[in-house]
Amino acid sequence: MTKQNLAVFLLSFGILLLDKELVRAQNTVPDTLKKYILTPPPPETPKINGASIFGVRAGSAFLYTIPATGLRPMQFGAEKLPKGLNVDRASGRITGRVMERGEYKVTLTAKNALGESKRIFRIVVGDKIALTPPMGWNSWNCWGDAVSQDKVLSSAKAMVEKGLVNYGWQYINIDDGWQALRGGKYNAVQPNIKFPDMKGLSDEIHRMGLKIGIYSGPWVGTYAGHVGAYADNADGTYNWVKKGKHNEFYRFVDPEKKEKHGVNYHHGRYSFVKNDVQQWMDWGMDYLKYDWNPNDVYHVKEMMDALRSQNRDVVYSLSNSAPYGDATQWEKLANSWRTTGDIRDTWDRMCQLGFNQTKWAPFSGPGHWVDPDMLVVGMVGWGPKLHYTRLTANEQYTHISLWCLLSSPLLIGCDMAQLDAFTISLLTNNEVIDVNQDPLGKFGMAVAESGETVVYAKPLEDGSMAVGMFNRGKKTEKITVTWKMLGLRGQQTVRDLWRQKDVEQSEEGFASDVEQHGVRLIKIYPGNSRMQAISGK
Template sequence: MKPNALRLALLLAAATTLAPLASAQKLAATPPMGWNSWNYFAGRVTDKDIRDTADLLVSTGMRDAGYVYVNIDDTWEGKRDAQGHITTNEKFPDMKALADYVHSKGLKLGIYSSPGDQTCARFEGSLGHEYQDAQTYADWGIDYLKYDLCGFRKKMLADAPNDPVKQNKMMRDAYMLMHKAIVKTGRPMVYSLCQYGFDAVWDWAPEVGANLWRTTGDINATFDRMTVIGLNQDGLEKFAGPGHWNDPDMLEVGNGKLTLDENRFHMTLWAMLASPLLAGNDLTKMTPEVASILMNKQVLAIDQDPAGHQGKRIYQEGPVQIWSRELADGSTALAVFNTGEDASSMRNIALPLKQLGFSKPPMATDVWTNKPVGRLDASYKPTIPRHASILLKLTK
């Protein structure tokens, strides 16, 4: 091959590899925000639930705070018709009409499927119908696809027993196939990979067009599970950025028996992680306290910071962890977490300011209250109760 021809071939190959990433950066420049049906409704979700949620996202102010995606999880699927087109079941009589309703509220609609022949809940998957399903979603007006590995793992194990290399190739190919199908429709859709962090998904997900990818197993509404998932994200920060985000799963703020401190801990940690923020609570019963956590403007600004730098752990001793995150305006977000179990224990923390690059005491603002703390020096040692946190914004 002549030198010029070789150079052209290499450029074309590079462009093909980078195309999904460039497209993703335009679609999800900051972590997607919205609401997903699974955490509260699970398999009970209906058309009415989604319409009611859309109304509540508007009336509560959540839409204006940035929660714009209304995502239907598993169990909406019906059977395929004679031509192989996916249909909805009796819970969702007209998906196009539902999408139109959601769009009329200034919101976007998300949907769920699997690269397998069945979904997690054993409804119809997309295997063998990827291009057909993507076009159907586009025709309906879908804006977001959560694509869950569940049903495809059975095929991977059957077709490539005891061959993890082949299994992983099958998985990557399946996700790339649906990405190509979405692109062919011409309709922009946020592409969410739900495959629980298998095969170091953060290494290759952008190459298959993903905007976000699950890094863990499922979350639940307990402090232990939330902290195990969130605090284990350290080390993944280099893989996150505009258009491509690590996803430690949906928010459980307002669910279960999480206390006020635990809900704030959860929201603080997800904001530090530049995580997608997909609420999963019952909006009909949302308390003012939960609303104030989900819609705190200063906390959301950190999550949505345009630089897209995911936070990282800089200190850990016993139940105490300190995380930092560089922000676009040159300031630093600093979060201190106390995971201690002793209800009477209080932790006095000395902040590692020099490690953060502050040769002189920085000015600090309490992010949750948006009130100035003043200039921090070595004498500043915040007292943090069990299962609580603080979130500061530091400026030189």
């Protein structure tokens, strides 16, 4: 073993020991939260979950894992798959490539010893991907710059082992902190010693039926002080690196403490966007978070063109605080865009971000989603010291309900390996997820507001309506919705989505007491059903 390899081994071993000690020290999940669980456990009979529509570009690599709960072993099927696709009956993974454009109506099946579940699934081969909001995990809100290959792989394994993959969660995204210097086949950014085998990591995540994402930005340096997609010099070198202003992970550090890494928050003279994209394609990346402020059309389009030049579908997510004046551009150029600065696990910050998205409504829809930032449930901390979210149980229900009504990307920000029963219940309610993943892709809007209470409504594809009754105040309030307020006709059934049960039938409306900082998330059906709308009755 060389001296360099020995140093890497000892450093990695030290990081691993530190990680284990931090987990033991910070594992303070409140047991009392178990009593607030509303989501019923899934039945042992098969149930297919997740989105009912999937977009892919002709010729792109296809990977979709049929999300289904129920007793294992389970056998999967997919009837009338388009030419070029095959399903693995044991794992439910659909892979291959479709060359012919069009919309294909497929019947997914999941069967175990107790029964069988079927679901219509539309595969749309065209120009759009991300026809429903992306669902996955991102490393920043738990590990921050302390992210490592082991931590990412741990989260991927937890997504499978704790059952989230069975509800449509699929992306495992590496945020800032993976980068070293340029090099390799394309003179692209290479991973630092925390990521000894990026291709191997990507392959292993794909073998789990999941997808993987990467992080970059069009500055000379990223927010956390690592190498960006632009460089100071034509050969891809960086002046701050030449001056030795970095640590062993190639993060900007000034030994004299005269400068912070923000000194590199600017676009360099030389673009290496195409180089980096080629490297990501070789690794097999499926998602890109592209981060700087303010976002500008030139650099957004430059990256979009580079991604689209490759024969691989990559969800393209902009961050952060996208200027509203360019909203018509973001919906054309990106699959999602952050409308805000970073979220924190406080009631005030979550409300500030979540309840102020209405102006973006006209620009959100299938293929292009408004993003008020990641979810702050579970063990968070921005690395490496973690703590349990400071949001109360009520506030967490509000957080998830609002993000689903807004058709926001759902990106888990906690340490997946430490998911507790309450957090799992928040993230595995298939009826709540269905609100977010509805194929119509409408943006939930405030339809009534009084004092600290507000009612959001979101039309769904089948004619029904998802409604969130939010109490932002400090005392319990009675909130009422009427069918007239929502523009609904005739007798309606009210379904409590968190509890997954019908609670009332009415010809006029629904009322409920809602606790402080809480929500009542309901679905009203049949709504103005398709048949009713065209029959004149």
